[in-house]
Amino acid sequence: MPLLAAALALAWGALLVARAQPAPDAKQQAQLKRLFPTATAFSPKGGDPPHFKAFASDSRSGVQTLLGLAFWTTELDPFERGYDGPIKILVGLDTTGVLTGIIVTEHHEPYGDFSIERPEFAAQFKGKNIRDPFKVGMDIDAVSRATISVTSASRAVRNSARRAARELLTPPAAGR
Numbered sequence: 001m002p003l004l005a006a007a008l009a010l011a012w013g014a015l016l017v018a019r020a021q022p023a024p025d026a027k028q029q030a031q032l033k034r035l036f037p038t039a040t041a042f043s044p045k046g047g048d049p050p051h052f053k054a055f056a057s058d059s060r061s062g063v064q065t066l067l068g069l070a071f072w073t074t075e076l077d078p079f080e081r082g083y084d085g086p087i088k089i090l091v092g093l094d095t096t097g098v099l100t101g102i103i104v105t106e107h108h109e110p111y112g113d114f115s116i117e118r119p120e121f122a123a124q125f126k127g128k129n130i131r132d133p134f135k136v137g138m139d140i141d142a143v144s145r146a147t148i149s150v151t152s153a154s155r156a157v158r159n160s161a162r163r164a165a166r167e168l169l170t171p172p173a174a175g176r
Contacts (some may be wrong), residue, residue, distance in 0.1 A: 034079040035092030035101045048077045054092070058165050060158045068094040069164055073092055073153075076160035080087060082152040087116060091157055097130040109149040116153050117144055125157060130165050134158035 032042045036054035039066065043053040051071040055064040073080065073089040080086065087107040093101035102125045104116050115121065121143045128134070136142050140154045 028065075031090055031105070032070050033094075034092065034103060034171070035070050039067055040064075043072075049163060051164060051168060062153050064147040066095060068092060068100060069168055070120075071160060071164050073156040073160040076163050077156050080152055080159065082107060082109050082116075083148040084110060086154060087149065087153045089153060089157060090126075091161055093130070093161050093164055093169075095169060097169065099125050099128045099157070099161060101126045104153070107149070107153075115143055115149050121150065121153075130158075130161045132158075153168075 005012050009053060009155060009162060026106050029042065031054060032054065033039065038056055039054040040057040041055045045056070047096045050070065051069045054067040054070060056067050057064050060088075070090060070092050073091060078086070087109065088105050090103045091107055092102070094100055107116060109116060120141070128139075133139055133156045134157065136151045136154055137162050140150070142150050
């Protein structure tokens with residue numbers, strides 16, 4: 001009987017812990033899927049600096065392979081500001097240091113609807129290498145006259161992607 005009581009208490013405790021875990025945010029999962037369309041799973045946000053991991057699973061073996069990382073610019077480069085405050089951008093970065101895309105999710109820019117919100121702004125980051133300059137007028141189009149917002153957002157993407165790569169990705173082995 002004491003064994004049964006202990007098992008019931010353990011099961012009850014596990015149920016309480018499971019209920020305390022936040023449910024995955026469907027909107028956030030959809031955003032991560034936009035950055036990594038072939039991913040079959042995403043880790044919860046964690047680590048230092050904070051990030052999500054995107055995985056692809058082999059259907060035969062079940063082995064998961066890391067596709068890349070996703071992170072918020074405001075968490076990796078928090079002091080970068082646009083014209084009217086921080087611009088929150090979700091960035092996808094593959095394991096070789098190439099951006100899989102960006103999603104501008106929050107800003108207070110007065111002209112965001114014709115600068116950083118436009119699809120052309122985000123589209124130009126897909127496929128960029130972290131070693132690229134990310135300079136407006138050079139390899140980044142201003143898309144509009146809102147150059148303060150565009151410049152700040154580009155700098156936030158560049159700086160946060162470089163930090164994520166430096167601190168979270170393994171460099172290729174030398175001499176191979």
